[in-house]
Structure formats: C-alpha cells, structure tokens
Amino acid sequence: MTQRSVLVVLFDGVQSLDVTGPLEVFAGASHFAGAAYGLRTASLDGAPVRTSSGLTLVPDGSLADADPPHTLLVPGGEGTRVPDPALVDWLRGHAPRAERLVSVCTGALLLAAAGLLDGHRVTTHWTVCDHLARSYPAVEVDPDPIFVRDGRLATSAGVTAGIDLALALVEEDHGRDIALTIARHLVVFLRRPGNQAQFSAQLTAQTARREPLRAVQHWITEHPGEDLTVEALADRARLSPRHFARAFQAETGLTPGRYVDRVRLEHARRLLEDTTDGVFGISRACGYGTPEAMRRAFIKALGTAPAEYRRRFRTQRAAH
DSSP: OOOEEEEEEOOTTOOHHHHHHHHHHHHHHHHHSSSOEEEEEEESSSOOEEOTTSOEEOOSEEGGGOOOOSEEEEOOSGGGSSOOHHHHHHHHHHGGGSSEEEEOTTHHHHHHHTTOSTTOEEOOOGGGHHHHHHHOTTSEEOSSBSEEEETTEEEEOSTHHHHHHHHHHHHHHHOHHHHHHHHHHHTOOTTOOTTSBSSOHHHHSOOOSSHHHHHHHHHHHHOTTSOOOHHHHHHHHTSOHHHHHHHHHHHHSSOHHHHHHHHHHHHHHHHHHHOOOOHHHHHHHTTOOSHHHHHHHHHHHHSSOHHHHHHHHOOHHHHO
8 A cells, every 4th residue: 555645734823623633534544544645734934833722743854855745735714814924835835745635624724825735725714705705816715615616626624624624635545444443433423425515504594683584584494395485474474575685694704595595505414414214205305395305406516316315325224
C-alpha cells in the first residue's frame, strides 16, 4: 500500500477540532489499514501554537522544512480572520505542490487570501460564506454543502464537517470498508454526503418574529404532507396570499415555497434513513404525492434518487 503524506498547517488561533478531527480519521486509517498515511503537523517556525480554546499544540516541525505532501490540510479558527501574511505567502508558494489541497472550516479564508481558490467552487463555515464571496469575487462560494470537491481541491464547513470530509477522502483512497471501520471506531456516522446541507430547514431559516408566521413555520414542520400552498398557509396565518408571501420571506429569509421544499426533503430523508417505509408511502407522507415527484426533488437537491439515498445512508436500526 502506497503511503500518502498528510501535512497539517498550525497557527495561533487555530480551531483545535479542525486539527484533531481529521487527524484522528487519518490515524485510524493507518491503524486499521496499515501505514496508510504519514502524518505531520507544522507551524511557520516550528514553535508551539495556542488554539482558539487555549490549548497548546506542539508541531512536529516548521513549514520551511516540510517536504511537499500528498495532502495539505489547512484548518480554520479565529487565526484566519486576519491572516498572517507570512503564512499566506507560504501557502501561495507551496500549496500548489501538494497533490490534494484541503481546508476545514474557515481555513478556506487562508487559501483564498493566497489566491488558491480562484475559479473554484468551495464552501466554508456558514457564518463566513458571505464574507468569503464578497472579499474574493473570483471564488464560487456554495454556502449549503458540508463539503465540496473540485478537482484536487476539497473544502468543508465547520468542525465536524472536517471529519466527514476526511472520511470521504479515506473512502476514496482505501475503500468504504476502511472508512466505515474508522467511523464506527470514532462513533460517528459514515452517511453524510458532501451535498448535505450545513443545517436543517428550521435552522437555515430565521424564526419569524410575528406569532402567526411562527405558528405557520411550526405547522409546516409538523405537517409536511398537508396542503402547503401559499394560499393555504396564508389562510392559516389570516393574511392575504401576497402579504403572507412577502412577510414570510422578509422574516425568515426564505420564500414559503423554498422553506416547504426544504422541510419536505429533510423529512423524506429522515424516513428513508430511519424507517423501512416504502417509497410510495414516504412520498405521500412528505407531500410529494408520487414517487416520481419525490425522485425529481432528490435528484435536483442531492444528485441521487431516493432508493440510492436509502441504500447509502440507512441507519443500522432501520436495516434490521
């Protein structure tokens, strides 16, 4: 088995979980699959760094002395908000030599500052997606997925998404069985695809300020199979359809239709993952009406059909 070297960049203000999460995954691969990865951490000068939570991490060496790795991993943290110019310069000069370039959370800001994300589709933590897009217009920022692959570049959302991405990379390198073994050892699920949204429909949308709209949000979540047209929801809120649609979007950040789509998709995914219910019954329960309508919604949002989604992400409880 060819060993792949992994170099993790350390800096003051780094998020400790962005470092240790992926490292535990890669270390697990080496434990369960032989010497799969050679792991090394490095700071600019080889000195210890202080994480955003106050922990001190002692690197293996300095970036200046590091050989070009197979995988260069750049974590996030408070230290990315005002990037160290020397670190950005190092990334600009050395990151292109890596076969695979990975960022976790706001580590994408460091890569963007070095010009390494221009022309690529990327993601990062949802709180800085707008900042990344505004500051670097040559970068295509997708705020929804938990991780994005674009050629040799892989970027992920916050903290635990780095573990999801690392598991996906191990699966790519060494197969699903090894990745599943690591996931079980770490007591995490090997079932989150990269295009899974960073948060649920309820968290994606803001909570409406006015009680009638909040009540409608709750009704949608609890009754995805009901008539959820704008007219029906407006009647429940005792507003005209036009007034309701405008007020709902103003207070939640999503149109009623978009919010309903996300709730229905999320509910259908949970049923596919956690139950043995048939696709026909699920499509009716979630308001799609027909399996074909649900299939189209899954293909559009997730790039996979409901049956394939269930095969890949069904829980052990549902499988038995």
